[in-house]
Amino acid sequence: MEWRDDGAAVLLGPATFSWSALGVAVVLGALSMLGFSVGLHRHFAHAAFDCGVRTGRVLAWLGVLTGIDGPIGMVRAHHLSHWAQQRHEAHDFFTHRRSWLTHTIWRAHGRIILARAPAFDLGWLQADPVLRSLDRTWMLQQMVLAVPLYAAGGWPLVIWGVPVRVAATVTAYWTLAHLAHRPEGQSARHTPGNDVGWAAVLTLGEAWHSNNHAWPGSARIGLYPGQSDGGWRFIQLLERLGLAWNVRTPETMGARPLERATS
Numbered sequence: 001m002e003w004r005d006d007g008a009a010v011l012l013g014p015a016t017f018s019w020s021a022l023g024v025a026v027v028l029g030a031l032s033m034l035g036f037s038v039g040l041h042r043h044f045a046h047a048a049f050d051c052g053v054r055t056g057r058v059l060a061w062l063g064v065l066t067g068i069d070g071p072i073g074m075v076r077a078h079h080l081s082h083w084a085q086q087r088h089e090a091h092d093f094f095t096h097r098r099s100w101l102t103h104t105i106w107r108a109h110g111r112i113i114l115a116r117a118p119a120f121d122l123g124w125l126q127a128d129p130v131l132r133s134l135d136r137t138w139m140l141q142q143m144v145l146a147v148p149l150y151a152a153g154g155w156p157l158v159i160w161g162v163p164v165r166v167a168a169t170v171t172a173y174w175t176l177a178h179l180a181h182r183p184e185g186q187s188a189r190h191t192p193g194n195d196v197g198w199a200a201v202l203t204l205g206e207a208w209h210s211n212n213h214a215w216p217g218s219a220r221i222g223l224y225p226g227q228s229d230g231g232w233r234f235i236q237l238l239e240r241l242g243l244a245w246n247v248r249t250p251e252t253m254g255a256r257p258l259e260r261a262t263s
Contacts, residue, residue: 008163012155020153021160028065028145029165035062037204037231038238040071044125045078048219049235049247057130065145067166068173070135072125079120080112082216100178107174142166172202180209197227205229220249 039059042048051059060071068074084094092098093106125131134141142162149157179196193213200207205222208229212221222229238244 008159009167012159013164016156016159018156018160021156024149024153024157025160025165025168028161029169031062032065032067032165032169033202033204034231034234035059035064036066036068037063037206038234039063040074041078041206042219042221042231042235044071045075046217047248048217049239049244051238051244053128055238055243057128060131060134061141064134064138064141066169066173067139067142068170070138071131072122072135073138075122075125076120080118082213083118095181097182100175103178104174172199176203176207180207200228201230204231204234206231215250215253217253218249219247223250 035058039056040063043051043056043059063074064070069077081094093103093110093112098106146158146162149161176196176199180194182194193209193211195210196207198207200222205220205228206212208221208223208227211218211223211227215223219235220229220232221227222232235244235247239247
């Protein structure tokens with residue numbers, strides 16, 4: 001889907017540009033990134049806070065709109081990446097030792113098959129019929145947006161609200177994932193992960209990736225002064241509204257930075 005989105009974005013984006021269409025793309029991009037960061041990553045992948053079933057489903061749906069993956073598939077891929085990055089013999093796909101272009105091609109067309117793949121317990125996700133449905137239909141969820149966008153503003157809103165936005169989001173995600181896991185610059189104290197500070201605002205704090213690898217169960221990723229973390233601010237808002245609880249941070253977890261794997 002990503003390459004079709006890229007093609008539509010390149011071919012149709014300039015011809016349908018308007019400031020209102022750009023505004024729609026920015027707003028939907030921010031909402032989907034919120035769902036991805038707070039919902040798919042911090043809640044579902046790391047169990048960094050608890051929330052009600054409906055709140056979790058809304059966050060999952062917003063996260064699916066990034067066009068990256070379904071909720072169960074994303075969590076499985078996330079766990080596999082973290083597992084592999086603890087091992088020196090990990091494939092270059094996980095360690096990002098190759099070029100950005102190579103990794104982009106791998107992500108778009110490749111498939112990792114492990115001889116002894118680890119098993120992850122995703123039963124609590126698979127038990128939810130809504131999450132299972134989203135996982136099967138995550139690409140089709142863009143149509144839920146396309147119809148009202150067309151009704152509101154015709155093809156310009158559709159083109160910029162779906163393929164342009166998805167192409168930009170997925171490309172940015174792949175780029176950040178590559179930069180955040182490059183071997184050079186990684187802290188010797190932490191498991192593999194680089195901070196990409198210039199992207200912190202746009203990613204709602206996801207760019208402080210060294211912190212995420214050090215305290216994977218923390219709802220707060222921007223841990224130090226000057227580290228912007230919009231996802232954490234939103235979780236705090238959910239907590240004040242009674243929609244999130246058992247929010248975990250390094251202070252409440254009593255956690256210490258994990259050490260880099262040695263074998």
